[in-house]
Amino acid sequence: MSSLAIGQSAVRESELLNQSNTQSNSAALTEYALDFGHDLAGEQLSIDGVAQGLVRFETNLDIYHNQQIQSASVGTPTVPDVAISDQQEINSCWHNQEGTVNYYWSDLEQNTKQLQIDEVLGIDDGVVNFDCAIAIKDNGRASVLYTNGSDLKAGQLALASSLYVNGDEWHTRTIFEGLEITNIELAITPNQLEWGVFRDNNGALHRVNYTGAFWQTGLLDAGPVGPDFELEITSDGQIHIMYTKNTQAILMTIIDNQINHQTVAQGENLHHDIGLTLDGAELLQLFTTTIQDNQTVMSIERSLANQDNQLSVTPDYILSSDLVDTISSDMMFGDFNGDGFTDLVHAEADASTQTLTSNGRVSIFFGSVDGLSLFQSHSWEGVSDAQMLGNSLAVGDFNGDGLDDIAIGSPGANSNDGMVEFAFGSVSGLAASLSSVSGVSEIPAAGERFGYCVEAVDDLNSDGNDELLVCSIDYEQGSDTGKVELFSGGDSSGVWSKMDSPNQMLQGSNFGQSVSADGDLNGDGLADLVIGNTGDMFDSSGFSSVEVRYGSPTGYATNPDRSYQSISAGTLFGYHVEIINDLNDDGFDELFISEPYNTSGPFNSGNVWVFYGNSAGIADQPSMRMVGDANNLLGLNFVSAGDTNGDGLNDLLITRKGGIDVSRVELILGSSEVIDGSSILVAQGTESYGAVIATGGDTNNDNLPEFIFSHQITDDTQTAFSSLESYSRKLFEVSNLALPGESVDGKIQSSTDGNPSIIVDVENHTDGSGQTKLVSLQSSSQLTYWSVQDITSSTSPFIGGSNFATTSSGSPYVFYLGDGLNLKTYSGYTGVESPIPTSSSDARYLSSAQGTNGEQFLAYYSSFTNQLMLSELTESGWSEEIVANDANISSPLALHIDSTGSPVLVYRNYVTEQLNVATKSLQWTSDSLILGGQLTAPSFASQIAYDDTLVIATMLDDGNFNNLSVITHSDTTTQASFVAVESDISTNLSLVYDDDGGIVLAALTSSGSLMVYEQANGSDIWNSILLPQPQNLGTVNAVQASGGNVPLIAVNSEVNSVYARFSGAWEVVAQTLGEELDEFALASHNSHIIIIGNPADTDKLSWSAMQYSQGLSADEQWHKSAIDGSLVDNGLAITTTGSKINLYIMSTLSGSITSIELYHDADNDHIFDAV
Secondary structure (H helix, E strand, O other): OEOOOOOOOHHHHHHHHOOOOOOOOOOOHHHOOOOOHHHHOOOEEEEOOEEEEEEOOOOOOEEEEEEEEEOOOOOOEOOOEEEEOOOOOEEEEEEEOOOEEEEEEEOOOOOEEEEEEEEOOOHHHOOOOOOEEEEEOOOOOEEEEEEEOOEEEEEEEEOOOOOOOOOOEEEEEEEEOOOOEEEEEEEEOOOOOEEEEEEEOOOOEEEEEEOOOOEEEEEEEOOOEEEEEEEEEOOOOOEEEEEEEOOEEEEEEEEOOEEEEEEEEEOOOEEEEEEEEEOOOOOEEEEEEEEEOOEEEEEEEEEOOOOOOOEOOOOOEEEEEEEEOOOOOEEEEEOOOOOOOOEEEEEEOOOOOOOOOOOOEEEEEOOOOOOOOOOOOEEEEOOOOOOOOOOEEEEEOOOOOOOOEEEEEOOOHHHHOEOEEEEOOOOOOOOOOOEOOEOOOOOOOOOOOEEEEEEEEOOOOOOOOOEEEEEEEEEEEOOEEEEEEEEOOOOOOOEOOEOEOOOOOOOOOOEEEEEEOOOOOOOOOOOOEEEEEOOOOOOOOOOOEEEEEOOEOOEOOOOOOEEEEOOOOOOOOOOOEEEEOOOOOOOOOEEEEEEOOOOOOOOOOOEEEEEEOEOOEOOOOOOEEEEOOOOOOOOOOEEEEEOOOOOOOOEEEEEEEEEOOEEEEEEEOOOOOOOOOOOEEEEEEOOOOOOOEEEEEOOOOOOOOEEEEEEEEEOOOOOEEEEEEEEEEOOEEEEEEEEEOEEEEEEEEEOOOOOEEEEEEEEOOOOOOEEEEEEEEEEOOOOEEEEEEEOOOOEOOOOOOEEEEEOOOOOEEEEEEEOEEEEEEEEEEEEEEEEEOOOOOOEEEEEEEEOOOOOEEEEEEEOOOOEEEEEEEEOOEEEEEEEEOOOOOOOOOEEEEOOOOOEEEEEEEOOOOEEEEEEEOOOEEEEEOOOOOEOOOOOOEEEEOOOOOEEEEEEEEOOOOEEEEEEEEOOOOEEEEEEEEOOOOOOEEEEEEEOOOOEEEEEEOOOOOEEEEEEOOOOOOOEEEOOOOOEEEOOOOOEEEEOEOOOEEEEOEEEOOEEEEEOOEEEEEEOOOOOOEEEEEEEEEOOEEEEEEEEOOOOOEEEEEEEOOOOOOOOOOOEEEEEOOOOOOOOEEEEEEOOEEEEEEEOOOOOOEEEEEEEEEOOOOOOOOOO
């Protein structure tokens, strides 16, 4: 017997378990198996004093960079074509309508070059149609096809060399005349030859290709085809052409000169705007569009063949119970009628029918080519009160006829004696009544609740019949608290004999609380048995244990082969046990054991202990431990999932709580190494979601696995209903996205790992306005979602146009028309998360600062202890100390660092209505400032000057007036200066220094009036600045400012939200923050604004970023995203150091503070620059 110390301290457990947590550092990414940059998400690394920080998953925390490629004064550009080389070099070509063809090139190091390709006929020559297509060969050289009036020309770039001493130059020639082309597409074949498609002004579609010796052309479709078509060529030479014709979207595929056509969409409202691309695995990603009522619906279809999560995003269907106030007690798949379609058996043991109470009901849903029937096809109901028919189910071939049978437990039958009955499979259907079997179904000793659990066991004795385990949960004899018996299967009319059965050996509350015989831990071909012995969620008291027995032809030994005794009471070790399908493809299954109330981690986090199987069975110590976040109760349920994504490795499904009254089902992928616990959200619902899960089904026989999750929903009358949601593996995902207006010439590109992005212009035909949007598939920690970003604002009339390419990581390079030709590129931020240990779970009013040597400081207030606290991060980790007792804080506080590197805190004591300044020499002291008036307003703002003078803006009541004042405080003096009369004590303030040492003070009243006051360096005079006023203020009158060369002020309003000061003059640079925020923080760096805030009436965290310049610009729009996690009121703080952002949030769910270090990622591949 092994004794496992479950539930002790985290340090003790780590020592005892001897876990091999891989250590990492920022200089050693080679230890990670990264197929793609985003695979770094979920890994742990140590950087900047943070030990084993968790790399976060968000992929859309981006900032953009606008640049003008060509001004309108140079010429009138057409929409360019764009291509990217394997070396990640951007190549683009376009016409100027005045008569030139032009070329642009750039690389990841931001080197650029721009050349004129050719002079051609222009608008003055009567030319109407202009187009240029570009493609890149493996050697990085660009080829182009372009129009010259009605002629078609080709060009190839010759790079500078000893032959071309004047630099790069284009070689061009006319290849066909008189074609009257409207559009061109170009690609490169595997033989590095040009292959193109063009449409003529009659709507016919033609190919044009270079043989290596000459150009040739031929008809593909006489048309008329739509004005938009796409071309892609795979590495093995398959040519894909997508176009519209009449009411169909057609995919033409040419393989070895054989042409095939496939209709990918059709309908009367089909629009000609389509898109086609290949991902890194050369799988097709495409979209089609429909138009109705001035709205575009974009149908995006992408292959999931190279995606980790291939399960459907939404339920395929939902089965709803016709009974009220029931929950699912168990359900399983099986083929009960032998038709090749998997069926479902579902139990509601607490169901009350036939005027009985909790008699229970078991229902059958048969499969077919259309999937499960939406209504029960067959059912059985208990015949007495509290029978609890269907408290547990087992599916196996117990009588050896090749058809699945069902064993049904009724632990409450006969006044808790219990009972087990059977439904035997039959090609003619299931019997109307349940059957009893001699040797199993007889009533055992009184009151033992026989049939509390039943479990099928794959045939142990090789007689062709599966065996059956039955639990008697209320069995008591001596120290035994439960009984598990094994019965040999056989003919339904015979007597089933009892086989060797286990006996309880360790201490626990309920021997048989959980049972699993679902796999083979030691690889001997016989099913093994694991029994959990513990309490339940209603009574978790007492000690717990788990016993493991390896299967034999005679059954299971009395004594366990391996056992684990918890040394801590009340942790529910073994609440759920499951032998999980082989996760690492070594031929041995794994054992998972849950412990919901383990006390060594965050409160109610839930632990799952994982033991990997091997030829000797399982070890006495676990292979790894999974720990949830606070209140997650990780692992109340977990089940084998099989290979859900075709990677050759089995996976599993696991549940965790995701918030108040929310439960989630997550997917953990198998791995050749020990799993790290990283998971992907599959589905979520109310508190009981996923309490019962059925896996391994294929109800429509399409060879794609199906999964059903239990759910209890409540209607408007507070009546609860049991429902079942069905999900399945999908080879393709189709998403429909609605956009206002009519889409124009959208383009789709994909990252190497298969995440598509779409650039599209949408025009409103009602008013002629239009704008450019970027649609992209993004990821957070648990799900993927479609992000829609505005590239430009809506303008009327719309004269834009756009195209783009993406890097291998999916970062877009967007070319768009406006004032000339412009380029928008993106860089991103990657978060590294770590917990901050604190003594309090009610931290509020976070304030942060960075020390002179890179230390991180975080101050907060605990209302429970009434203490002001300070935490500091150094190379040795976080440490915490008390700054002040009896702090009495009810409004934001401020943390500063003086010239010696010491922290200084400013806060308002609401009891004394005084400002306090806390400093530390040998110990912390807190001094009240003696002011010439009463501090009645809660808001203040402060900064520390280079000479360590504190400058504090606040409201002082002198007995006659409430005055906006600025206090200067040093070691020797405290002085207050009058700024303005302000009667609104709810005014919020923000104060910053500019680069000249001047002070900017912003005051936002509760009625929405914004006042700005400036004091030049060395002056005593405060100047009042008149600004355009914000409009439609949010519920919270939040205002934030940042200093520096260009001071900024941000206001929580719908109009006139962000102001910047250029050369002494203030102007509006953003009309809106994009959404109402209850709280936000402002960061700025290199002409970029980043707003991180708490959207009104949510516990979420949003990200809004924009580039700003003098004067409002149509292409300076907010890039919006979200940061996973939740926060409480006044639970957000940030500091910035160059391009790095330190974010601190207070989680509502966990009651803890989390640090998120946001690192700049210049190439936007999730592997941030610092590593």
